[in-house]
Amino acid sequence: MSDAQHAYFFGYGSLVNLATHDYADAHPARARGWRRAWRHTNLRPVAFLTAVRDPECVIDGMIAHVPGDDWAALDMREHAYARVRACDDVDHALDHRPTLAIYAIPNDAHGRPDEAHPVLLSYVDVVVQGYLRAFGEAGARRFFDTTAGWDAPVMDDRAAPVYPRHQQLTAEERDFVDAHLRRLKVRIIDQHPV
Template sequence: MSTAMSLPITIHAQSLRHALSTHSDQTKKQKQQMTRLFHTLLASYSTPFVQRVSPSHPPPPAVYVFAYGSLINPSSLQRTIGSTSALPSHQSHSSIKTIPAVVSGFKRSWEYKCSRRQYTAVSVTRDESAATNGVLVQVQWAQLRALDARESGYTRELITMDKLRLYEKTDELNNGHYAAMDSNNLPSNAIVFMYTLDSSNNHTASPSVPIPQSYVDCIVAGALQTHGYAFAREFIQTTAGWAAHWVNDRNAVAPVRRYVPDCSAGERDLSPDLQDAVDELLKAVVPNAFMHRVDV
C-alpha cells in the first residue's frame, strides 16, 4: 500500500485505538461496534473503488450519435472525436465503427448554411412522412462536447427508440434489401442523439453559398466505403434539394474549394476511380440536378 494511502489509515486507526483504550467504562457491545468500525474503515481503504460500487447500481448509459451527413464518413468523424470503440459494425473503415440505421419522422435536405466556409450542407427537420438513413456511432461524453462544437448551428436532440431502426445485415444492405430489425439490438440503456435544424432556419443554396461537390464527396464516398452501394444510393434518394445551386469544386483551391480534407485525421482526396463511382451514382439517382452541376 502506498504512503499516500496508508497515512489516513494510520490516523484513523490511532484515533479508534485511543477511544477503545481510554473509555474503560464503555460496555462490551460498544467496544465491539467500534472494533467493527475500525475493520470496515481499514477494508474500505484497501479495496479498489470499482469493487466497492454496489452491483445493484446500473451501468452508465451507452451514448450514440445518429450521423446523417459528413459524419457518415469515419475519417471526417475522426477529425472531431478521434478513435472510439462503438459496437462492432458489419463493416468498418478506419478505426471508427459505425452501424447503419434509419430514423423516421425526419426529412434530410440541403438547407443548412455553413458560415465557416460559406457552403450549403445537409440538415434534418421534422416530417412525420419521411425517413432518413445514416449511421450510429458510440461516443463518450467528452467526444459529444467536441461534436457539439462542430455542429454549433444545429440542435442536439434526443431520439426515442420508437423512431430508430437498424439495418439487418450489410450483405443484404448491399443487395438492396432494407429489412430492418428492432432497435433493442442496442444496449437497453442506450441514449441516441441527432443534430437537427429548426425549420425557421431553413436556407436555400445560392451561387455564393452553393452545394459543394467536395462536401458531397465526403458523404457519398464515406457511405460507399463503409456500407456499400445501396446505402449510399439511399442517402441520395432520401435527401431533398439537389436541384439547388451545385458546384464541382474538386479541383479548386481554397477558399473556392469549400470542404478541404484534414490529412492529419486520415482524410484524403478521392482517387479517380472513387470519383467516377460517386459521379455515376449521382448521375443515376439525380440526373437532372447532376446535369446542371457547375465546374469551378
C-alpha cells in the same frame, strides 16, 4: 453503465465516412421519420446537410458514442445545429438502449442553397464515399434518393477542395457520384471563392 455512457448521436452525412473522424463505437443505424436536406445558414458560407422531419422516410447513417460523454462539447462542435432527442426514431444493433440525438438545423434558421451558398462537390464526395463503404451501392443510391434539395447548385471544387475533411475518391467512387448527379439533373457550377 452510467447514463453518459449511453450517449450516442446519429450522423447522416460525413460521419458515415469513417475516414473523416475518430468517434468511438460507430455502428450502422437507420432513422425513421427523417430525411436529409441541403440547406444553408448565415453561420457558414456554403450549404450543408441537415435532417428534417418526414414521416414517410427512413435514412441510413451511423451512430457514435458522444466523445468523452460530453454533450456540451459536441453541441459546440455542431454549433450550426440544434440537438434533437431521437431515441425512439433510430434502429441499431447495440445491446443496450442509448440516449440518442440527431443534430438538425432549426426550421426557422436555414434557407435554400443558391449560387452564393452552393453545395460543395468535395462534401458530396466524402458523404457518398462513406455510404458506398458502409452500405454498398444500394445504400449510396438510397442516400441520393432520401436527400432533398438536389435542385441546389453544386460547386465543383474537386481540383481545390474547400471541404476541410475531403477525401481522395477512387475512379469508381467518383464515377458513381457523377452518374447519380447526372441522374438527378444536378446543376454543377464552377468553383468560386467562398
